[in-house]
Amino acid sequence: MPRSVSQAAYGVPVDGLVTAVRQGLAAAADPAKAPEMQRYMKSEMPFLGVAKPERAKLARAVFARHPCTSRDEWVATVLTLWREAEYREERYVALDLTGRYPKWQDPTLLPVYDELVVTGAWWDYVDDIASRRIGPLLRAYPEDVEPVMRTWSTDPDRWRRRVSVICQLGAKTATDLDLLADTVEANITDPDFFLRKAIGWALRQHARVDPGWVRAFVDAHPGLSPLSRSEALKHL
Structure with a gap:
């Protein structure tokens, strides 16, 4: 198992960002594509059917509208998106977010x-x-x-x-x-x-x-x- 990471140690996530990611992905979902994406990736977690180019465009827009103002806030938001994900695209956006602030690496x-x-x-x-x-x-x-x-x-x-x-x-x-x-x-x-x-x-x-x-x-x-x-x- 991974080493324990306490989300509480990183403070509160950016709720507006988390909500915007979920709403944006839901709006962009293509149910016809989702099953094939899940089969290709052999994933237990379902897909929404959002292709990578569209997902990346959405992520950039959401990150710009809802900036993280501290490193702790950023990490807490990544962990929230990752741990609470119901669809694989939410975890992809969490990974995109890990690269958003190079100064905090x-x-x-x-x-x-x-x-x-x-x-x-x-x-x-x-x-x-x-x-x-x-x-x-x-x-x-x-x-x-x-x-x-x-x-x-x-x-x-x-x-x-x-x-x-x-x-x-x-x-x-x-x-x-x-x-x-x-x-x-x-x-x-x-x-x-x-x-x-x-x-x-x-x-x-x-x-x-x-x-x-x-x-x-x-x-x-x-x-x-x-x-x-x-x-x-x-x-x-």
Whole structure:
């Protein structure tokens, strides 16, 4: 289970924002699309049928009309949208909101992102958090975040482990190669599809800037699954 995050510690959410999100999504709902979206995502939580472009446009407008005036208010609003969601689109908007205020991003948010990863427990949530939230934190605060990623790489929860492997997707030449190697090696023998895919994806992405390192790493690790290996070498 995720580490306990007390919403009370973050104060009161922006009720106007929460209400506007729910009302806006309801108004934009397309019941004809919702079942197929739910089937595609293999989601227990139902969809309203709001496509991503329309949802993103709605989120931008609502966030502009209902700004968060403090960091605590912002986090409390994210947690409210996430925890009280009845439809998957509400959680997508909560993720959009996590990126609204870059000035408030720091390692103290890791318990919040941890909750979203473990309770979300599916690739659409997890990949967004890993690459767009935790990855930038790792690059900005390596001394704080790198040890957490090493811990997550051997955690019983597969989604924490997936985050540890793919959190450097956007790092390019700033990739911490020791961390990448260690998180991959910690999961090489795991049969889980999402971890094997993550390993291949992380290596393939790094191959864009350092193909020689990736070739050498793959050659040195015959235990890589066929899926991980083929993904890693896909463009080499």
